[in-house]
Amino acid sequence: xxxxxxxxxxxxxxxxxxxxxxxxxxxxxxxxxxxxxxxxxxxxxxxxxxxxxxxxxxxxxxxxxxxxxxxxxxxxxxxxxxxxxxxxxxxxxxxxxxxxxxxxxxxxxxxxxxxxxxxxxxxxxxxxxx
Amino acid sequence: xxxxxxxxxxxxxxxxxxxxxxxxxxxxxxxxxxxxxxxxxxxxxxxxxxxxxxxxxxxxxxxxxxxxxxxxxxxxxxxxxxxxxxxxxxxxxxxxxxxxxxxxxxxxxxxxxxxxxxxxxxxxxxxxxx
DNA sequence: AATCAATCGCAACTTTGTTGCAATAATATT
DNA sequence: AATATTATTGCAACAAAGTTGCGATTGATT
Numbered sequence: 001x002x003x004x005x006x007x008x009x010x011x012x013x014x015x016x017x018x019x020x021x022x023x024x025x026x027x028x029x030x031x032x033x034x035x036x037x038x039x040x041x042x043x044x045x046x047x048x049x050x051x052x053x054x055x056x057x058x059x060x061x062x063x064x065x066x067x068x069x070x071x072x073x074x075x076x077x078x079x080x081x082x083x084x085x086x087x088x089x090x091x092x093x094x095x096x097x098x099x100x101x102x103x104x105x106x107x108x109x110x111x112x113x114x115x116x117x118x119x120x121x122x123x124x125x126x127x128x129x130x
Numbered sequence: 131x132x133x134x135x136x137x138x139x140x141x142x143x144x145x146x147x148x149x150x151x152x153x154x155x156x157x158x159x160x161x162x163x164x165x166x167x168x169x170x171x172x173x174x175x176x177x178x179x180x181x182x183x184x185x186x187x188x189x190x191x192x193x194x195x196x197x198x199x200x201x202x203x204x205x206x207x208x209x210x211x212x213x214x215x216x217x218x219x220x221x222x223x224x225x226x227x228x229x230x231x232x233x234x235x236x237x238x239x240x241x242x243x244x245x246x247x248x249x250x251x252x253x254x255x256x257x258x259x260x
Numbered sequence: 261a262a263t264c265a266a267t268c269g270c271a272a273c274t275t276t277g278t279t280g281c282a283a284t285a286a287t288a289t290t
Numbered sequence: 291a292a293t294a295t296t297a298t299t300g301c302a303a304c305a306a307a308g309t310t311g312c313g314a315t316t317g318a319t320t
Contacts, residue, residue: 061245063189101231112250120242
């Protein structure tokens with residue numbers, strides 16, 4: 001029965017996601033809207049967005065938590081089984097929507113969710129690298 | 131030129147890893163040896179072990195950081211490209227040494243390391259589940 | 261045994277995330 | 291349009307996880 005509301009802060013967060021090509025951390029988001037709302041509010045907005053399947057949470061190899069807006073492809077059930085790329089140089093995380101791992105696991109494991117993160121150098125940084 | 135030393139604390143940590151079948155967090159390790167050494171020392175030992183490729187670091191879907199001893203298979207260069215399974219019920223993380231994802235990524239990305247974590251129910255917990 | 265650098269303990273600090281509660285504001289109801 | 295309902299917010303306080311500096315200790319080397 002819980003209805004979710006459209007608030008100033010939530011709209012601001014969503015705008016940031018739309019503008020950004022890469023995944024963002026709580027801190028990165030908060031820095032952009034610290035005049036609009038509190039630090040805690042940003043945490044709570046992110047929680048809600050993840051729950052409502054509007055944003056997904058990504059944890060990279062270092063344990064850094066970031067968020068990115070979901071691109072729904074007219075699917076009903078939405079599983080984030082695509083890969084993420086974490087650049088060691090510019091530290092940006094991007095979604096590789098089309099990269100999906102194939103794998104075989106023992107049948108007695110029941111898989112509900114997967115996290116597939118690659119790290120290395122992104123196209124930008126591997127070019128500018130000498 | 132840096133030489134790495136064999137100390138009481140380091141030996142104790144390694145013993146814990148050998149005994150354990152699952153990956154362990156800093157806290158879990160520290161609890162077992164808090165009479166031997168300081169909390170900070172455990173952090174520093176773990177850092178060193180990861181650097182020396184004796185232990186590898188695993189981050190699960192929630193961002194929980196754990197460590198497990200590496201099983202080297204006579205490889206020179208050691209990439210942790212196997213999967214990890216994180217159980218949602220008992221919260222244990224186990225290495226699935228034989229599960230390796232296959233994937234195709236755009237050629238302009240340079241991959242140095244990968245993190246492939248599956249989460250759901252482990253064999254133990256999916257059995258005892260009603 | 262003397263030396264030297266790696267390691268340690270301690271204290272202090274930072275970063276990240278959480279919780280309770282009263283005040284505020286978005287939506288539904290009249 | 292005014293009112294009632296309840297999701298959301300701000301604030302303050304807290305907790306967990308990890309880091310840093312520095313003097314003291316200890317493992318390895320000669």
